[in-house]
Amino acid sequence: MDFLISLSRQLKDSLRDLAPVVLVIGFFQLVVIRQxxxxxxxxxxxxxxxxxxxVGLTLFIKGLELGLFPIGENLARAFVQKGSVTWLLLFAxxxxxxxxxxxxxxxxxxxxxxxxxxxxxLIASSESAQQSFAFILRxxxxxxxxxxxxxxxxxxxxGWPLHxxxxxxxxxxxxxxxxxxxxxxxxxxxxxxxxTSTITVPLVTALGVGLATAIKGRNPMLDGFGLIAxxxxxxxxxxxxxxxxxxxxxxxxx
Amino acid sequence: xxxxAIFWDTLLDILPIAAIIFGFQYIVIRKRIKHLSxxxxxxxxxxxxxxxxxxxxxxxxxxxxxxxxxxxTDTTFLPExxxxxxxxxxDYYWVYLFAFTIGASTTIAEPSLIAVSxxxxxxxGGTINPLMLRISVALGMAFGITLGTWRIVMGWPLQWFVxxxxxxxxxxxxxxxxSxxxxxxxxxxxxTSTITVPIIAALGLGLATAIPGRSPIxxxxxxxxxxxxxxxITVMGYAQVxxxxxRSRPSSDITHTHSDHTT
Numbered sequence: 100m101d102f103l104i105s106l107s108r109q110l111k112d113s114l115r116d117l118a119p120v121v122l123v124i125g126f127f128q129l130v131v132i133r134q135x136x137x138x139x140x141x142x143x144x145x146x147x148x149x150x151x152x153x154v155g156l157t158l159f160i161k162g163l164e165l166g167l168f169p170i171g172e173n174l175a176r177a178f179v180q181k182g183s184v185t186w187l188l189l190f191a192x193x194x195x196x197x198x199x200x201x202x203x204x205x206x207x208x209x210x211x212x213x214x215x216x217x218x219x220x221l222i223a224s225s226e227s228a229q230q231s232f233a234f235i236l237r238x239x240x241x242x243x244x245x246x247x248x249x250x251x252x253x254x255x256x257x258g259w260p261l262h263x264x265x266x267x268x269x270x271x272x273x274x275x276x277x278x279x280x281x282x283x284x285x286x287x288x289x290x291x292x293x294x295t296s297t298i299t300v301p302l303v304t305a306l307g308v309g310l311a312t313a314i315k316g317r318n319p320m321l322d323g324f325g326l327i328a329x330x331x332x333x334x335x336x337x338x339x340x341x342x343x344x345x346x347x348x349x350x351x352x353x
Numbered sequence: 354x355x356x357x358a359i360f361w362d363t364l365l366d367i368l369p370i371a372a373i374i375f376g377f378q379y380i381v382i383r384k385r386i387k388h389l390s391x392x393x394x395x396x397x398x399x400x401x402x403x404x405x406x407x408x409x410x411x412x413x414x415x416x417x418x419x420x421x422x423x424x425x426t427d428t429t430f431l432p433e434x435x436x437x438x439x440x441x442x443x444d445y446y447w448v449y450l451f452a453f454t455i456g457a458s459t460t461i462a463e464p465s466l467i468a469v470s471x472x473x474x475x476x477x478g479g480t481i482n483p484l485m486l487r488i489s490v491a492l493g494m495a496f497g498i499t500l501g502t503w504r505i506v507m508g509w510p511l512q513w514f515v516x517x518x519x520x521x522x523x524x525x526x527x528x529x530x531x532s533x534x535x536x537x538x539x540x541x542x543x544x545t546s547t548i549t550v551p552i553i554a555a556l557g558l559g560l561a562t563a564i565p566g567r568s569p570i571x572x573x574x575x576x577x578x579x580x581x582x583x584x585x586i587t588v589m590g591y592a593q594v595x596x597x598x599x600r601s602r603p604s605s606d607i608t609h610t611h612s613d614h615t616t
Contacts (some may be wrong), residue, residue, distance in 0.1 A: 112464050116548050119458035124417055127451055132424045140416055148413025155405030156547065158398045166395020170374050170386060177382045190377055197370035203403055204550040206366060207410050211554055212574070219570035262526045262534055269519045276512045285511050285574025292581035293550055295542030298370070300465075328538035331581060 106161055113156045117149065159203070160297065168301055175306040179313045184256070188249050191306060195248035195330065198298040199241040205293045209233040209240075212286045221282050221346065235345070236338070240290050243337030244330050248303055251326035255310050255317060261325040268332035275339040283342030290338050291331040300327060356408065363403045371396055410551055418552045422559025425451060440565075442506045448560065452502040455556075456495035456580065459549045461487055466543050473536050480595050481533075486588065493587030494544040494580050498553060501576030505560045508567055511575040518582040525589040533592035540588045541581040553577055 178190045213233035217224045222232050303326045311322040378386055386392055425448045432444050466487055474483040504514055553576050561573035
């Protein structure tokens with residue numbers, strides 16, 4: 100019974116997430132555009148799709164809260180207490196990598212990016228080339244988030260200043276932009292924002308806050324949060340590097 | 354794609370994190386998992402939920418974003434063009450208005466942002482007003498997206514905008530109270546929820562396809578990046594204003610309560 104109540108509360112949260120989008124688009128459709136929907140888009144299909152979005156998101160987040168988050172947080176605490184820096188860093192990397200692979204927003208945007216890139220002629224227009232581009236893009240982003248979490252954990256351990264490192268990251272991004280192929284720049288910059296959503300943020304924040312609480316002289320508020328900031332700069336750097344060195348590895352690229 | 358294919362693909366997507374979690378738990382930490390059946394049910398729900406979400410995404414969210422982009426840039430919808438004249442960027446005002454509304458409305462009601470801003474208000478001991486903080490994040494996000502649509506209309510390179518935003522972030526970082534900096538950087542990530550990202554991506558790609566002279570690959574991306582950067586700037590801006598207001602207030606008991614909370 101408790102389970103059903105918490106599930107319905109999550110359903111309400113998902114609905115509240117979606118409501119502004121539907122209200123704003125509905126308002127613009129009815130008041131500003133005032134045109135019938137194109138034949139390819141039936142209202143019933145859209146409504147059904149939105150039901151899928153809400154039900155899916157509810158199950159997804161509730162499932163995370165039941166399964167992944169409690170063990171993830173326990174593991175983070177266990178590794179902090181274990182006291183082995185090597186294992187802690189290895190775990191940090193794996194956590195960042197694994198959670199990014201399952202991130203829904205990244206799956207969606209990588210698929211869109213692969214279509215656009217193949218239409219733009221950067222890779223072959225075959226289905227398999229698109230799929231391998233989307234897969235490799237997600238892996239590059241996942242590895243970069245793993246690296247970002249490792250750097251963030253090292254920062255908490257050593258007490259390095261966050262803002263100087265972020266600024267350093269910005270400088271690297273801008274320098275790489277100068278030599279990266281211009282087709283990859285937009286995708287690279289966007290990949291930074293895509294990674295930090297449903298799964299990665301809670302898991303990685305739990306690791307950071309747990310770590311900052313366990314180490315003497317660290318403030319959870321000041322030191323626990325920096326991990327997300329790294330996780331949104333590092334993917335830009337890695338995807339730009341992939342654009343410079345890795346694009347020709349994809350089958351059928353020109 | 355068929356439903357079965359999507360279910361199969363998402364199974365492969367959640368396999369790595371499941372393997373990592375269970376692997377570290379059983380091989381390295383070597384402890385039994387408490388409530389194992391509950392955990393397994395949780396993973397099953399993640400699998401089904403992610404599959405449903407992706408189906409709905411393809412069927413509703415992406416088409417809605419693209420439809421808005423196509424309709425708002427349709428030549429019959431835009432103001433009439435004098436023969437031979439080139440379209441001025443201000444003709445697309447409905448696009449900017451739509452982008453701003455979507456950005457502001459999705460952010461202001463975001464549950465995780467509400468939680469974060471309440472916590473920040475508590476820690477600051479009243480210097481930071483949670484509602485004002487939420488408004489500054491929402492305004493930053495809305496401004497970021499609107500700027501993103503304007504950039505697509507103009508066709509200017511994304512890196513110019515990002516460069517300027519980076520410089521603003523860096524200047525703000527050195528002028529803001531130290532305690533707000535991690536929170537400000539965090540607020541950039543908070544704004545991009547799983548529902549807003551696909552809508553914004555579809556809007557950007559749709560605009561770049563529909564507006565003459567723009568290409569999806571060169572101009573379509575970048576809105577998410579700008580939507581993440583500007584909240585950082587507005588949050589630090591708000592923190593500076595709040596600090597300044599606090600300092601210029603003559604009453605002495607406010608500074609007192611403040612110092613109580615900073616210990």
